[in-house]
Every structure is written in C-alpha cells, then in structure tokens.
Amino acid sequence: MSHVGVPRGTVRKRRSLALLTTGVLTIPVLAGCTSASEETSRGVPQDIAPTARQAVADGSTVNWAVDALPATFNAFQADADSATTRITGALLPTLFPMDRSGQPKLNPDYLESAKIIEREPKQVVLYKLNQQAVWSDGREIGAPDFVAQWRALRGKDSAFWTARNSGYERIEKIERGADDLQVRVTFSKPYADWRSLFSPLYPKEVTGSPDAFNDGARTTLKNTAGPFVLRGVSKAKGTVTLARSPRWWGDKAKLDTLVFRAVAPEDRTEALADGTVDVADIDAATADRIALARRDRGSNGQPLAHGPGSETTPAAALRSWALAHGSDEEAAEIAQAAREKNRKAVVAYTAEQKALRDFAVRKSLEPAYTQLALNGESGPLADDRVRRAVARALDREELARTVLGPLGLPAKPLGSHLALAGQPGYKDGSGALGDQNTKEAQALLADAGWTRGGAAQPPKDTKAGSEAEKKGDQGDQGEEGDAEGAKEGAEKKTAEGAKSEKAGQDTEEKAEKAEKAEKKEAEKGKTEAERERADQASEDSAASRDEGLYIVGQDNKPGAHAPAQAASTGGASAVHVLAPGRTAAAQSTALRRQAGALGEDGAVAAQDKQPGGAAGAYAPVGTAAPAPAAAKGQLGKDGKALTLRFVLPSGPGSQSLRSVGDKIAVMLEKIGIGTEITKVPDESYFKDHVASGAYDLALYSWPATAYPATDGRPIYAKPEPATDGSLLVEQNYTRVGTDHIDQLFDQAAAELDEKAARELLKQADARIWAAAGSIPLFQRPQLVAVDKKLANVGAFGFAAPRYQDIGFKNRQAAGSPADRKK
Numbered sequence: 001m002s003h004v005g006v007p008r009g010t011v012r013k014r015r016s017l018a019l020l021t022t023g024v025l026t027i028p029v030l031a032g033c034t035s036a037s038e039e040t041s042r043g044v045p046q047d048i049a050p051t052a053r054q055a056v057a058d059g060s061t062v063n064w065a066v067d068a069l070p071a072t073f074n075a076f077q078a079d080a081d082s083a084t085t086r087i088t089g090a091l092l093p094t095l096f097p098m099d100r101s102g103q104p105k106l107n108p109d110y111l112e113s114a115k116i117i118e119r120e121p122k123q124v125v126l127y128k129l130n131q132q133a134v135w136s137d138g139r140e141i142g143a144p145d146f147v148a149q150w151r152a153l154r155g156k157d158s159a160f161w162t163a164r165n166s167g168y169e170r171i172e173k174i175e176r177g178a179d180d181l182q183v184r185v186t187f188s189k190p191y192a193d194w195r196s197l198f199s200p201l202y203p204k205e206v207t208g209s210p211d212a213f214n215d216g217a218r219t220t221l222k223n224t225a226g227p228f229v230l231r232g233v234s235k236a237k238g239t240v241t242l243a244r245s246p247r248w249w250g251d252k253a254k255l256d257t258l259v260f261r262a263v264a265p266e267d268r269t270e271a272l273a274d275g276t277v278d279v280a281d282i283d284a285a286t287a288d289r290i291a292l293a294r295r296d297r298g299s300n301g302q303p304l305a306h307g308p309g310s311e312t313t314p315a316a317a318l319r320s321w322a323l324a325h326g327s328d329e330e331a332a333e334i335a336q337a338a339r340e341k342n343r344k345a346v347v348a349y350t351a352e353q354k355a356l357r358d359f360a361v362r363k364s365l366e367p368a369y370t371q372l373a374l375n376g377e378s379g380p381l382a383d384d385r386v387r388r389a390v391a392r393a394l395d396r397e398e399l400a401r402t403v404l405g406p407l408g409l410p411a412k413p414l415g416s417h418l419a420l421a422g423q424p425g426y427k428d429g430s431g432a433l434g435d436q437n438t439k440e441a442q443a444l445l446a447d448a449g450w451t452r453g454g455a456a457q458p459p460k461d462t463k464a465g466s467e468a469e470k471k472g473d474q475g476d477q478g479e480e481g482d483a484e485g486a487k488e489g490a491e492k493k494t495a496e497g498a499k500s501e502k503a504g505q506d507t508e509e510k511a512e513k514a515e516k517a518e519k520k521e522a523e524k525g526k527t528e529a530e531r532e533r534a535d536q537a538s539e540d541s542a543a544s545r546d547e548g549l550y551i552v553g554q555d556n557k558p559g560a561h562a563p564a565q566a567a568s569t570g571g572a573s574a575v576h577v578l579a580p581g582r583t584a585a586a587q588s589t590a591l592r593r594q595a596g597a598l599g600e601d602g603a604v605a606a607q608d609k610q611p612g613g614a615a616g617a618y619a620p621v622g623t624a625a626p627a628p629a630a631a632k633g634q635l636g637k638d639g640k641a642l643t644l645r646f647v648l649p650s651g652p653g654s655q656s657l658r659s660v661g662d663k664i665a666v667m668l669e670k671i672g673i674g675t676e677i678t679k680v681p682d683e684s685y686f687k688d689h690v691a692s693g694a695y696d697l698a699l700y701s702w703p704a705t706a707y708p709a710t711d712g713r714p715i716y717a718k719p720e721p722a723t724d725g726s727l728l729v730e731q732n733y734t735r736v737g738t739d740h741i742d743q744l745f746d747q748a749a750a751e752l753d754e755k756a757a758r759e760l761l762k763q764a765d766a767r768i769w770a771a772a773g774s775i776p777l778f779q780r781p782q783l784v785a786v787d788k789k790l791a792n793v794g795a796f797g798f799a800a801p802r803y804q805d806i807g808f809k810n811r812q813a814a815g816s817p818a819d820r821k822k
Contacts, residue, residue, distance in 0.1 A: 042421060042422055043101065043102070043365065043420065043421045043422020043423070043797065043798070044364050044365040044409060044410060044421075044422070044779075044797065045100070045364065045797065046100055046364050046794070046795060046796050046797035046798075046799055047362040047363055047364050047784075047794050047795040047797075048362065048791075048792055048793055048794040048795065048796060049360075049362065049786070049790070049791050049792065049793070049794060049809075050791070050792060051791035051792055051809055053251065053254070053805060055791070055809060055810075056254045056791050056792065056805065056806075056807040056808065056809060057254065057807055057808050057809070057810055058252075058254055058807070059254075059255070059256050060255060060256060060807065060808055061255065061256060061257045061258070061259060062255055062257075062258055062259070062278045062279060062787075062790065062793075062806060062807075063259045063261050063276065063277045063278050063279070064086075064258065064259065064260050064261065064277065064278070064279045064280075065260075065261055065262075065263040065268055065271060065277040065279065065280035065281065066082070066083040066086060066087075066260050066261065066262055066263070067081075067082060067083065067262070067263075067264070067265065068081070068083060068262050069083065069233070069235065069238060069239075069240065069262050070083040070084040070087060070240070071084070071218075072084060072217070072218040072219075073087065073088060073217050073218060073219070073220065073221050073230075074202075074206070074213065074217040074218060075088050075200055076152075076153060076162050076163060076164060077161060077162065077163055077214075077218075078161070078163040080163070083240075083260065083262075086260065087240055087242070087260055088200050088221075089200075089226075089800060089801065089803070090226050090227060090228045090242055090258065090801075090803040091221055091224040091225075091226040091228060091229070091230060091242070092200035092201060092202065092221075092224060092225060092226055093107070093109075093110045093133070093141065093198075093199070093200060093201040093225050093226070094107060094110075094199045094200055094201075094800065095107055095110055095111055095114065095127075095195070095198055095199050095201065096114075096195040096196070096199060096706075097199075097799075097800035098367070098706050098798050098799060098800055099798065099799055100797060100798055100799045101422055101423060101424065101798060102367065102419075102420060102422060102423035102424070102704060102706060102798035103423070103424055103706060104195045104196070104706045104707075108130065109130060109133070109249075109250040110129065110130055110133050110141070110201075110225075111127060111128065111129060111130060112128040112129065112130055112131075112181075113126075113127075113128045114126070114127045114128070114195070116194075116752065119190075119752060122172065122186055122187060122188070123186070123187040123189075123190045123191065123194075123752065124184060124185065124186050124187070125184075125185045125187075125194050126177060126182060126183070126184055126185075127146075127177075127182065127183040127184075127185070128177075128181060128182055129141055129142065129181045129182070129183065130181075130249070131181055132249035133225065133249065134225065134247060134249070135203050135223045135224065135225045135247075136223055136224045136225065136229050136245060136247050137222075137223050138247065139203075139223075140180060140181075141201070141225060142176075142180050142181070142183070143174060143175070143176045143177075143180070143182075143183045144204045145201060145202070145203055145204045145207075146174050146183050146185070146198060146201075147174045147204075148202075148204035148207040148208045149168075149198060149201060149202060149204075149207045150168055150171050150174055151207075152207040152208075152213050153165050153168040153207075154168040154169050154171065155168070155169050156169075157210070159210035159214075160210050160213050160214070161210075161213070161214045162213075166196075166710050166711075166714075167191055167193060167194065167196055167197050167710060168197065170187050170188055170189055170191045171185060171186070171187055171188070171197075172186045172187060172188040173185075173186050174186075185197075189750065190750040190751070190752055191749065191750070192709055192748065192749055192750065192751055192752055192754070192757050193707040193709055193710040193749060195706075195707075196706070196707045196710060201225075202217065203223040203224075203225070205222070205223055206221075206223070219233065220233070224245070226245065226248070226803070227244070227245055227248045227250065227251075227252075227253040227803055227804035228242035228243060228244060228245055228248075228253060228258055228803060229242065229243055229244075229245045230242060231243040231257070237261075238261060238262035238263075239259050239260065239261050239262070240259070240260040241257060241258075241259050241260075242257065242258040242259070242260075243256065243257050244256055244257070248804070250804065251804050251805070252804065253803065253804040254804065254805065254806060254807030255806060255807055258803065258806075261276065261277055263276065263277060263280065265281075265282075265283065265652070265653045266652050266653065268280045268281075268282055268286060268785070269282075269285075269286045269289055269352070269356075270352070272286075272290075272355070272356060272359055272785055273351070273352040273355040273356055274355070275355070278786070278787040278790060279784065279785070279786050279787070279790070279793055279794075280784070280785050281782070281783065281784055281785075282361070282783050282784065282785045283652075283653055283655075283656075283783065284406065284407060284656070284781075284783065286783075286785065287361045287363075287407070287783050287785070289352075289353070289356055290356050290359050290360070290361050290785060291361065292304075292306055292353065293353040293354070293355075293356035293357045293359075294356075294357055296353065296357075297357055303346075304346075304349070304350060304353060307345075307346065307349040307350070307353070308342060308345035308346050308349050309342050309345070309346050320335055320338070320339060321339075323335035324336045324339055358787060358788060358789075359785045359786060359787060359788060360785075360786055360787075360788040360794075361783055361784070361785055361786075362783075362784045362785075362786050362794030362795045363407060363408070363409065363781065363782060363783050363784070363795050364409075364782045364795035364796070364797040365409060365410075365420075365421075365779040365780065365781060365782060365797060366779065366780040366781065366782035366795075366797075367420065367703060367704035367797065367798045368701045368702060368703040368704060368779070368780045369414050369420060369701060369702060369704070369776050369777070369778065369779045369780060370403075370657070370660070370699060370700070370701045370776075370777050370778055370779075370780055371417075371699070371700070371701070371702065371774050371775055371776050371777060372390075372394070372664065372697060372698075372699055372774070372775040372777060373690070373695075373697070373698045373699070373700065373733060373734045373773070373774055374387045374390060374391075374696070374697060374734055374736070374772065374773055374774070374775070375693055375695055375696050375697075375698070375733075375734055375735060376734055376735050376736035376773055377693055377719075377727065377735035377736075379644075379696060380450075380642055380644065380696075381644070381696055383448050384771065384772065385444045385445070385447055385448040386444070386445065386448050386450070386642075387736075387771070387772035387773060388433065388441075388444050388772045389441040389442070389444040389445045389448070389671065389673075390441075390644075390668060390673065390697075390772070390775075391433055391772040391775050392433070392434055392435075392436060392437050392438075392440055392441040392444065393436065393438060393441045393667050393668055393670065393671045393673070394436055394664065394667055394775065394777075395436045395667060396413035396436070396775075396777055396778075397411070397412075397413055398663065399413070399660050399663060399664070399777050399778065400412060400413050400777065400778040402656070402659055402660055402663060403656045403659075403660060403778060403780075403781065404778060404781055407781050407783070409781055411778070412778075413430075413776070413777060413778055414776040414777065414778055414779055415427070415428025415429060415430050415776070416428065416429055416765050416776065417429075417712070417715075417716070417765050417768050417769070417774060417776055418708035418712050418761050418764065418765045418768075419704075419708060419761075419765075420704045420779055420798075421779065422798070423704070423706075423798070424758070425708075425758040425761060425762070427762055427765075429762060429765040429766045429768075429769050430769055431766075431769075432766040432767070432769040432770040433769045433770055433772060438670060438671055441671045442671050442672070445635055445642070445671065445672065445673075449637045450635040450636065450637050450642050450672070451635060451636070451637065452633060452634075452635060452636075452672065453636070454635060454636030454637040454638065454639075454640075454642075455634060455635070455636025455637075455639065455640065455641040455642075456636065456639070457636070457637075457638065457639055458638075458639050633672055634669075634672050634673070634674045635671075635672035635673065641674060642672065642673050642674060643673070643674035643675065643676055644668070644673060644674070644675050644676070644696035644697050645675075645676050645678065645694075645695055645696040645697070646661060646664075646665060646675040646676060646677045646678070646695070646696065646697040646698070647677075647678050647679075647680060647685070647689045647690070647694070647695040647697070647698050648661045648677060648678070648679050648680075648685075648698075648699065649679070649680065649681070649682045649685040650679035650680060650681055650682065651681065651682035653682070654682060657699050658679070660699060660777070661677060661699055662677075664697070665677060675697070685700075686700065690733050691733055693729075693733070693735060699777075701780055702715065704798065708748075708761055709745055709748035709749040709751075709757060709760075709761060710749060712745060712761075712764075713742070713745040713746075713749070714730045714731040714732070715731050715732055715774075716732060716737060716741055716742075716745070716764070716768055716774075717730055717731075717732050717737055717741075717742055717745075718732075718737030718738055718739060718741070718742055719732055719735050719736075719737055734773040734774055735773075736771055736773030737773075738767065738771065740767060741764050741767050741768060741771075744760050744761070744763055744764035744767070745761075745764055747760050748760040748761050748764065782795040782796075782797065783795070787808075789808050789809055789810070790806070790807070790808055790809070791805075791806070791807060791808070791809045792805040792806050792807070793806045
C-alpha cells in the first residue's frame with residue numbers, strides 16, 4: 001500500500017545521529033506511565049502462503065514490482081532506497097535478519113555463532129563464520145571483508161561517501177581469530193546493538209577503496225554471496241534480473257530467475273492484469289478490484305455490477321440510445337462516440353477483472369508506522385502546551401479505524417515510538433501524555449493564552465498612529481524570538497519535571513485553574529445567546545473553517561456540482577490553500593467564466609443557480625461570506641487566530657493519508673484550532689516541506705527497527721544550533737528534543753543487558769510521548785497482490801524474505817502464469 005514516508009535509505013542512514021522527534025515539558029512519573037503490558041502485545045501475523053520446500057516446484061521466473069530502479073546497489077549511500085534494500089537482500093549476506101516477531105535472528109547460512117565473549121575491560125564479539133560461506137568468485141568470506149567495511153564506515157575517512165556510521169565508530173579493532181573462519185571485533189566502548197553491524201556485508205573489493213565504494217557498486221555488483229547473483233540491469237525495460245547462484249551453499253533457490261520490475265503504484269492494476277508482474281505492493285483500491293474479480297468468478301458472462309457504465313440507470317441508457325438514433329445528426333454523432341467510448345471501457349475493464357481472478361491479496365501490518373508530526377521550531381507549536389492540546393484532541397482509535405478498519409486489519413492505535421506491537425519491549429507509553437480529552441485540551445490552550453476572543457483583541461502594548469504601525473511591522477520578527485523563548489521555557493519545564501514526581505499533578509491543577517479562568521472571562525464578555533452562537537459556529541464544516549482561504553474544485557470537471565458532503569461537519573474533504581480572501585471574488589469570476597458558468601456580462605448561467613454552484617466557484621449564489629474567526633469559535637491571541645499549516649501529499653497513493661488529515665482537522669476545529677491544509681506533490685512532500693520545516697502539522701511514516709537505541713536516537717535527538725545560525729536537526733524533523741531523552745538513548749545503546757536496555761528505552765518513549773512532538777497513530781497496512789499459485793511470498797510483516805524458498809506450489813507447465821508472455 002502506498003504511503004508517504006521517510007524515504008527508504010534515509011531511515012538507517014547516519015545512524016549515530018538521529019531518527020524521529022521528541023520534546024520538553026513537566027511530566028509525571030513516566031517510568032510507570034504505561035497502559036498495556038509487554039506480555040499482552042501481539043502483532044499481526046505475516047501472510048505469505050507458507051509452503052514446505054518439497055511442495056514448491058523448481059524453475060520458472062517471478063516478476064516483482066518495485067517503485068523504481070535502484071539509484072545505487074550500495075545500501076550505505078545517501079540515495080539508497082527501498083529497491084536497493086529489496087534487491088541486495090537476495091544478493092548479499094545479512095548476518096542478523098529480523099524474524100516474524102521483529103527480533104534480530106542469527107542467520108545460519110553465514111554464521112555458526114556470534115556472541116559477546118568479553119565485557120571487561122572492553123566488549124569483544126567473536127563471529128564464527130559458516131565454513132561453506134564464499135563469495136560468488138569462490139573466495140571465502142572472512143576477516144578482510146569485515147575490516148574493509150569497518151574502515152569505510154567508521155567516519156574517519158571523508159573520501160568514502162557514506163550516509164551512516166553508527167556503531168562502526170565504536171569499533172577499536174578487528175582481528176582474525178583462531179582460524180580464518182573466526183572474526184574478533186573489539187569495541188572502544190560498549191555497544192548493545194552490535195548485531196546491526198555488517199549487514200549487508202559487502203566484499204572487500206567494494207569497500208576497500210573510496211573509488212570502489214563510491215562508484216563501483218552503484219550500477220552493478222560483480223561479487224555477491226546470496227542465493228542469487230546479479231545477471232543484468234536494463235534501464236530501457238526498467239528491470240533488474242537475478243539468476244540462481246551456482247555457488248550458493250545453502251538451500252537451492254527454487255526460481256531460475258527473479259526479475260524486479262519498475263512499475264509506478266498507479267500502474268500496478270494494469271501490470272497485474274496484463275501479466276507484467278506476479279508480485280506487487282498495492283493500495284486499497286486495487287485490493288478491492290481483486291476481491292470483486294474473485295467474487296464475480298461465477299457470474300456466467302453476466303455484465304459486471306461495477307466498473308464503467310455500472311451506475312447508468314435504465315432511464316439514462318434509454319436517453320443515450322434515443323440521442324444516438326435521433327434526428328439531430330450532431331447530437332447523434334456525439335452520443336454515438338460517447339457510447340462507443342463507454343463500450344470499449346467496459347470491455348477493457350471486464351478483461352482486466354477476468355485476469356485479476358488469478359491473484360490473491362495477502363495482507364498484514366507493514367513494519368512501519370504513521371505519525372502526526374508537530375513542528376516545534378517556531379509558531380504556536382513551539383509552546384509544549386499547544387502541542388499537548390493538539391495531541392489530546394485526537395481520537396487515535398477513530399484514525400486507526402479510518403485506514404485499517406475497511407481492510408479487515410486490527411484497528412488499534414500504536415502505543416510506542418520505539419517498538420511495534422509484537423516486538424520485544426513493546427509497551428504502550430501513551431499514558432505519559434494522556435487519552436483523548438477535549439476538555440483538558442481546551443484547558444491547555446487557555447493556559448497558553450489562546451482564548452475565544454483572542455483573535456479580535458489587539459496585541460498588548462500597542463499605541464495609536466505610527467507607533468502601532470511600527471509595532472505591527474516588527475511583529476513577524478518578534479514572533480521568531482517569542483518562539484525561541486517558548487522553546488527554552490519548555491525545556492526548562494522538562495528538566496524540572498524529571499526531578500519531581502509532583503510535576504504531573506501541578507500540570508493538572510494548573511490546567512483546571514486555567515479552564516475556570518477562561519470560563520469566568522467568557523461569562524463576562526458574552527451573553528448566553530452569544531455563547532450559543534459561538535458553540536454552534538465551532539461545529540461548522542471543515543470547508544469553511546479556514547478564514548480567508550477558499551476551495552478550488554480542481555478535482556472535478558468545470559461545471560460539475562460540488563459534493564454535498566463538503567458542507568458537512570463529518571465530511572472528509574480537504575482544503576487546498578490557494579487564494580486569500582481579498583482576491584477571492586476576482587478569481588471566482590474568472591474561474592466561473594472559464595467554466596462557462598458566467599456570461600461576458602457577468603450574469604450567472606441559469607443551470608448554475610442551484611446549491612453547489614460550479615466547481616471552482618468559491619460559494620453558490622446567496623451564500624454568506626465567511627464569518628470572522630472569533631465568531632466561529634476559533635481561538636486566538638493578541639489579534640491572531642490559532643491556525644496551523646497542515647501539509648499533505650496529493651498523489652493517488654496517498655488518499656488514506658488525506659482522509660486521516662481531514663479527520664484530524666475536524667478534531668482540532670472542535671477545540672478551536674484552525675488548519676490550513678495544503679496538498680503538494682508526493683515527490684516534493686518530504687524534501688521540500690517536512691525535511692525543510694515548512695509545515696506545522698504533517699503525516700509521514702517511520703519504519704520499524706530491531707535496534708531502537710541506535711536507529712531511534714537520530715529521530716528524537718535534541719536539535720543543535722550550527723555555526724551559521726541554522727539548526728542541525730539530523731532526522732528530527734519536528735525540531736523538538738531534550739537532553740534527558742538523548743541521555744536515555746545513549747545509556748540504552750551502551751547497556752549490554754537486554755532487559756535493562758529495554759527499560760531505558762521505555763523511559764525514553766514515555767518522555768517522547770509527554771513532549772508531544774510526534775504522535776504515533778497506527779501501524780501501516782501491508783497489501784500485496786500475489787499470483788495465487790505462488791508460495792512463501794506476500795505480506796512478510798517484520799520478517800525478511802527467504803528468497804530461496806519463493807516459487808510456484810506445483811510444477812508449472814508451459815503457458816502457466818510463470819511462463820506467460822510478458
């Protein structure tokens with residue numbers, strides 16, 4: 001299923017640096033703030049049609065869809081992506097792949113054993129290699145390969161263009177053991193995640209020199225050590241072809257060839273139907289098509305009740321026939337062309353549905369989770385109280401149901417930043433922040449100074465005449481300073497909270513007092529009737545919540561009527577931020593004239609004088625102008641409304657994210673927070689908006705890891721100022737962090753007792769929750785379309801694929817799906 005997430009290859013880069021987000025505030029006794037036990041955590045099992053090897057046929061070819069050809073085959077370079085990971089997994093050694101529960105598990109194809117043999121005075125790990133393990137050129141895998149990779153990745157030689165070095169910089173030396181099959185690694189300081197090292201392991205020919213490392217492994221891998229070898233790359237065909245390795249010492253690969261084929265997510269339904277691919281990650285729409293195809297198998301040639309033309313009523317069909325055979329030749333010609341176009345669409349759709357019957361949808365939960373990121377660098381979210389209010393306004397269960405419920409997957413919110421359900425160490429730490437509570441969210445906002453009448457109040461200390469104007473001109477500059485001050489104050493709160501268990505109680509008492517103060521002020525400034533109007537206004541539609549912003553109906557054809565649910569509070573219609581209010585009237589006239597809705601004299605066409613108006617029009621005739629923010633129940637302070645920039649991806653594969661974003665906007669509206677939803681192209685969403693910090697709220701995903709102490713720290717590390725005045729955020733794109741959280745990660749990374757390390761990580765997770773910089777929502781769904789005759793492939797969940805076990809369940813004759821013409 002397509003989701004916008006942190007680009008693969010970004011996630012495990014620069015692993016000594018950072019990975020997600022966290023923040024500051026006074027918190028209660030966090031070590032005990034969990035709402036579920038580790039023992040009761042269960043993940044969703046993988047769905048791969050597991051089949052014993054003896055029941056899988058030898059031979060044949062499988063085509064596997066990837067988003068694009070890999071930019072590089074070097075997994076340690078900055079532009080390595082998901083295709084790099086997928087392909088190198090079949091070609092190179094992974095010493096500790098993840099198993100079905102998300103734990104690193106020793107790979108016996110490469111290792112007989114690997115363990116810590118000394119802890120004092122320094123940590124020493126001894127690797128005993130499988131004596132049969134060789135590279136495809138016949139050379140034994142050994143200590144020289146470990147040494148070369150360590151020297152390339154330890155970060156001391158800038159000539160190596162590497163994107164990560166976490167763990168390698170802790171190694172002091174690597175030596176040959178008692179024989180050539182033993183590798184002895186000595187660490188300069190303890191490293192709990194030592195199993196993460198040397199995976200994938202490259203031959204010394206790749207890592208031995210900067211030139212070979214930087215360029216030699218980008219387009220080819222001449223020396224490999226997996227069940228397959230790289231046969232060739234075709235940019236023209238968009239394929240990477242692997243062939244069974246003749247030197248592989250483990251279980252022989254069942255397939256003759258494995259082809260990874262670049263197919264864009266939006267083209268995968270067609271690629272499956274025409275036989276171009278046998279395995280493909282898909283979205284919910286394609287999964288529905290496959291389910292319908294299998295349901296319609298016994299329709300005996302009857303017309304399908306879905307697809308093109310299925311919604312045409314008998315009356316509409318009769319009118320179309322009458323036009324096509326009427327006396328008006330011009331109208332008849334148009335109607336005949338439309339009928340022919342529809343006929344061809346029906347034929348093509350029916351053929352696709354027939355082909356899709358040969359596929360099954362295998363589903364599980366992907367080892368990745370979607371989060372709401374709150375940018376705490378500046379603006380209202382620099383105040384930890386506002387971030388917590390946003391988090392407390394969210395009904396995470398409803399958001400999880402929105403994405404997972406229709407797919408038949410468990411719709412349970414994720415309770416940890418550092419582990420997923422089913423992984424060792426998973427424990428719901430969301431209690432450190434608290435459950436959804438509108439009343440408490442409103443109290444937090446009141447305590448932060450955001451009130452119902454605040455948007456209409458002038459800034460404090462303003463003077464008349466030129467002084468006021470001067471003050472206004474300086475406002476934007478002052479806002480940045482205010483944000484820094486808020487951030488420093490919030491960090492101070494966190495430090496104090498870590499020292500006292502009473503801090504949480506103080507926070508609650510303060511919130512209650514703030515709520516009472518807000519009510520008292522409201523009683524003074526409003527009559528009962530005014531309060532009722534404000535409460536009613538707070539339930540206005542999502543489409544009208546953005547003051548000074550208008551909707552352009554670019555998703556519909558000119559002249560089409562606006563969807564009725566767009567005016568409903570429960571609708572999930574996102575808002576494109578395109579035009580300020582003062583230019584709306586002119587743009588409305590221009591757009592409606594282009595759509596044929598207006599005459600040259602500006603008169604409204606008769607057919608558009610009805611509810612909904614023309615698509616692209618800002619409001620139907622007679623609709624009242626948007627009410628001021630203060631009258632609609634939106635909060636404000638010092639004359640400014642509390643409005644957050646919410647950036648969402650616009651691509652076809654990101655529909656579920658947009659639905660979640662729309663629901664979040666409605667939830668925030670209920671506590672008086674407005675949102676400006678901007679949709680941007682998927683390809684620029686992360687780089688130009690999330691990574692650059694051009695957002696207040698954003699939805700994106702992080703992958704799971706078996707090594708949270710290493711991979712989690714760069715996501716949640718406290719940003720540090722650079723010499724040029726900028727902020728070094730590494731992978732902490734929310735720009736929120738604390739020294740205490742950094743210290744917990746460092747302690748966990750150096751703790752060789754696994755149980756103690758997990759306890760430290762649980763403490764770190766509780767503080768990340770309390771900071772409210774990152775709000776985990778749900779684990780992402782994993783939907784994979786697979787030829788139903790294929791075995792041991794599909795939705796793998798946590799586990800790494802065993803490529804040598806993939807194949808067709810029974811021996812395939814010529815003309816079978818494996819051999820059909822591509």
